[in-house]
Amino acid sequence: MNLDYLGKRISGILTILPANVSRFDDEAGNYTFPREKTMRLKPLMGFEEHRIVEDGVCVSDLCVHGLRSLFDRGLLRKEDLDAIVLVTQSPDHFMPPTSNVIQGLLELKRDMICLDINQGCAGFEIGLLQAFALLDQASINKVAVLNADVLSRKTSRQDRNSFPLIGDGASVTLVEKDPSGGRIHANIQMDGTLRNALTIPAGGFRQPSTAATAVPEDDGSGNLRAKDHLVMNGQDVFGFVMTEVPPMIQSLAASAGVAMADIDWFLFHQPNKFMIQKLAEKLEVPYDKMPGNIVEKFGNASGVTIPTNVCLNLGARLKDERFKVCFAGFGVGLTWSSILMDLGGLDFCEIIDY
Amino acid sequence: MKSVLEILNGIRPEFDFSTSQAFIADGMLDSFDLLTLVSELEAEYGIRIDGQAIVPENFVSIEAIEGLVRKSVRP
Numbered sequence: 001m002n003l004d005y006l007g008k009r010i011s012g013i014l015t016i017l018p019a020n021v022s023r024f025d026d027e028a029g030n031y032t033f034p035r036e037k038t039m040r041l042k043p044l045m046g047f048e049e050h051r052i053v054e055d056g057v058c059v060s061d062l063c064v065h066g067l068r069s070l071f072d073r074g075l076l077r078k079e080d081l082d083a084i085v086l087v088t089q090s091p092d093h094f095m096p097p098t099s100n101v102i103q104g105l106l107e108l109k110r111d112m113i114c115l116d117i118n119q120g121c122a123g124f125e126i127g128l129l130q131a132f133a134l135l136d137q138a139s140i141n142k143v144a145v146l147n148a149d150v151l152s153r154k155t156s157r158q159d160r161n162s163f164p165l166i167g168d169g170a171s172v173t174l175v176e177k178d179p180s181g182g183r184i185h186a187n188i189q190m191d192g193t194l195r196n197a198l199t200i201p202a203g204g205f206r207q208p209s210t211a212a213t214a215v216p217e218d219d220g221s222g223n224l225r226a227k228d229h230l231v232m233n234g235q236d237v238f239g240f241v242m243t244e245v246p247p248m249i250q251s252l253a254a255s256a257g258v259a260m261a262d263i264d265w266f267l268f269h270q271p272n273k274f275m276i277q278k279l280a281e282k283l284e285v286p287y288d289k290m291p292g293n294i295v296e297k298f299g300n301a302s303g304v305t306i307p308t309n310v311c312l313n314l315g316a317r318l319k320d321e322r323f324k325v326c327f328a329g330f331g332v333g334l335t336w337s338s339i340l341m342d343l344g345g346l347d348f349c350e351i352i353d354y
Numbered sequence: 355m356k357s358v359l360e361i362l363n364g365i366r367p368e369f370d371f372s373t374s375q376a377f378i379a380d381g382m383l384d385s386f387d388l389l390t391l392v393s394e395l396e397a398e399y400g401i402r403i404d405g406q407a408i409v410p411e412n413f414v415s416i417e418a419i420e421g422l423v424r425k426s427v428r429p
Contacts, residue, residue, distance in 0.1 A: 041386055044393050160386075221384050235385040235410065242405035274389055278405035
């Protein structure tokens with residue numbers, strides 16, 4: 001469905017990445033496949049290195065670190081924050097909501113809304129859409145959209161399908177009212193019949209974790225993972241992205257009355273380098289307008305890849321310049337979503353380590 | 355210029371691709387092999403393979419892969 005908003009803007013983006021770096025070259029020996037075959041994937045998929053949290057680090061740790069950094073530097077005042085929208089698939093607990101954990105740890109005001117949303121690779125867009133809706137309320141003037149995941153902790157290190165591309169991280173995107181802001185156009189679609197393409201089979205109430213669900217098994221092609229681990233059907237996800245994402249972007253641009261050539265940047269979720277290149281080709285967009293360098297530097301941290309993409313590739317430019325940008329995320333659910341908006345004049349746009 | 359068979363033999367030298375008509379079902383090519391194959395076909399033949407064409411049915415046999423190469427555009 002198409003959605004549109006008026007009078008809102010993004011005022012700052014901060015990405016928080018674990019300082020711990022894991023390198024593909026060092027991991028290749030963990031897999032059951034011949035090293036030479038595994039190493040062929042390196043240039044193709046962009047497998048270089050990724051950021052992985054140390055044992056025990058949770059989503060709230062990354063988010064608190066990021067928000068505290070903003071408070072300490074005077075880039076955000078606690079009393080100005082009216083809502084936290086946390087998008088994650090790796091909450092600290094089943095209960096309470098991790099957004100409440102963050103609120104409590106930072107001693108934020110009680111007169112605010114804390115929301116957890118269980119979404120992943122389209123989570124940046126979904127978090128923004130929720131923030132835009134909240135900002136229609138007179139009493140809400142500033143929302144922090146937090147995207148955060150530590151899914152390396154749920155990914156088998158002997159699963160070559162998933163582990164090389166997984167990254168951990170968090171982002172804080174501040175969204176606020178802007179009476180002079182232009183119209184924001186969005187599109188979102190979901191198909192739950194494809195839900196098993198990306199899943200963690202055990203650990204919830206449907207199939208609780210047991211000793212048996214922790215035992216790694218061969219998936220038939222040489223990847224070892226347990227039912228407690230993330231599993232991705234790469235072929236199905238690739239086919240879904242190639243089929244659904246290009247028409248969504250073209251339709252969004254058409255409904256907004258914006259020519260594709262007038263979009264300055266296509267800031268897409270980053271599953272792997274190959275897929276981003278194929279999307280650029282399908283949309284007939286030059287590679288340099290659709291940066292695809294996040295997986296190779298940091299890994300794929302679900303909804304965090306887009307803010308990371310913005311901070312790494314546009315960073316300081318967004319303090320003084322303005323661009324017409326198209327965000328797009330696609331993945332778990334399955335869910336695919338895009339937003340076309342103006343981005344610029346930011347108070348901050350940077351990456352910090354945890 | 356390498357033939358499709360020569361490229362396949364380079365990716366999975368342990369299999370005899372000249373005798374199968376069902377590379378995927380026979381377990382001779384996995385999803386990462388398909389991406390490696392696409393990359394090598396594009397480089398070898400100077401073509402661009404549409405992302406939507408990267409589906410198993412286009413990689414089941416040498417004939418299917420050669421058909422995909424013929425249909426693909428030159429950038």
